[in-house]
Amino acid sequence: MNTLMSDIKITRTKTTKIHDVDFDNLNFGRTFSDHMLVCDYKDGKWQSPEIVPYQPIVLDPSAKIFHYGQSVFEGMKAYKDANDSVWLFRPLENFKRLNISSKRLAIPELPEDIFMEGLKALLKVDSNWIPKKEGSSLYIRPFIFASGNGFHASPADQYKFVIALAPSGAYFSGKVKVLIEETYSRSANGGVGFAKAGGNYAGQFYPTQLAVEKGYQQVIWTDDTNHEYIEEAGAMNIFIRINDTLITGPTSDRILDGITRKSIIDIAKREGIPVEVRKITVSEVVNAAKDGSLKEMFGAGTAAVVSPISGFGYKGIDYDLPELKDTYATFIKKYITDIQTNKSDDPFGWRVKM
Structure with missing residues (x-):
């Protein structure tokens, strides 16, 4: 021992x-x-x-x-x-x-x-x-x-x-509707956004409360300069599927290096899902919603694992996401939870027995 x-x-x-x-x-x-x-x-x-x-x-x-x-x-x-x-x-x-x-x-x-x-x-x-x-x-x-x-x-x-x-039990039940933030920022360059500091979450509560009062469950955080880039989903990292490509923003001083996020990227690469780690603008997401190429959005974190987003609001307009039968969110969540609960092989060596 x-x-x-x-x-x-x-x-x-x-x-x-x-x-x-x-x-x-x-x-x-x-x-x-x-x-x-x-x-x-x-x-x-x-x-x-x-x-x-x-x-x-x-x-x-x-x-x-x-x-x-x-x-x-x-x-x-x-x-x-x-x-x-x-x-x-x-x-x-x-x-x-x-x-x-x-x-x-x-x-x-x-x-x-x-x-x-x-x-x-x-x-x-x-x-x-x-x-x-x-x-x-x-x-x-x-x-x-x-x-x-x-x-x-x-x-x-x-x-x-x-x-x-x-x-x-489950952190969220069902899909969530989110509001893309245009005024408040979760964190700033040179700050502590990459750390799991209690104050990061305290600062999120008020803008989230305002979003809830408007009928949304969570906020999509944008950059602190021009609110031009998508960064995180509430207290989670965010993934966006345009056509068949899964996109998530790069980590930085402002964005938490999520363990579920890293796992999803590795799973996507292994399973042949096109995945891009790059900045994504709000306008790109809005335009994809308008032309039908936006297929999925979901949050990723320890508590919820994967939390599907049913729609988002931006500048007073709501955009609904399509209801698909076979989603990346469902596939990835099952993939991760099956590894976690020892129901499947673990090709990555992530599971640790106590």
């Missing part, structure tokens, strides 16, 4: 909550398992991780997370197959991105063994919380925040790393 795993202190809950949970009717991210992993950074180094009962975190009012927003997170899922084996999907990519995000926000980078071995130990303790129902999974939320105290505008001297688990 790994030395760190054998050294992780485990304090088990005295009373499990699992018998109160309806695993056939799970919302997304509203139910939490019995335990969580915690690890503190202090005295210039990360300490030993512990597994404790799921509980509130007590912080001083001067904790810097409240004042200067040093907070990053990841989103992952664990799956259980027909033989009760537990699987993760590309977990090292999440670990690497967590540290990329941390570095940008001046948070100390986390050692790989604390992340991976801590996660393995936590999943072992709460393995009964992994749902087996089709479309459900155990959502994993690793996050780091500034727990050190002080009102001085500078990086904290203490941080807390936590992994919490939430058995969850």
Whole structure:
């Protein structure tokens, strides 16, 4: 056994909550398992991780997370197959991105063994919380925040790393209708758009709320300069199919390097689907909608995997997408989820057994 795993202190809950949970009717991210992993950074180094009962975190009012927003997170899922084996999907990519995000926000980078071995130990303790129902999974939320105290505008001297688990159903049900943003920006060049920083998402809520009031479910983000280029779909990367070609924008300071995004690109290449990674203008999408060459749009991310878009609004006009029988979205989502749940071969080596 790994030395760190054998050294992780485990304090088990005295009373499990699992018998109160309806695993056939799970919302997304509203139910939490019995335990969580915690690890503190202090005295210039990360300490030993512990597994404790799921509980509130007590912080001083001067904790810097409240004042200067040093907070990053990841989103992952664990799956259980027909033989009760537990699987993760590309977990090292999440670990690497967590540290990329941390570095940008001046948070100390986390050692790989604390992340991976801590996660393995936590999943072992709460393995009964992994749902087996089709479309459900155990959502994993690793996050780091500034727990050190002080009102001085500078990086904290203490941080807390936590992994919490939430058995969850589908993130979205059905297709979504989106509004192409013309005023607000998700991020800017030289900023933190590429990081999974909590503040990125906080800044999205107000424009999204305005879109919801107009009858849309999500916002399509455009560039910060002229709102000329398509960038992301809500909290997800975006793919656009024109005729038979799948198009997605390149990553940059503004766009998250999504793990699902990278996986879709690799699948498309392997399966002979024409795929282009390039800038795509709003006008190109609108013109494609007008002439009938726009076949599909969908968001891509860990929570929803693939979220089909039924239509979009732009400059007061709504454009509906055609209803196709065989879509790239359906094919790709099944391709990924079959790998994740051990229902198919994994030609890429993405699936990791716990």
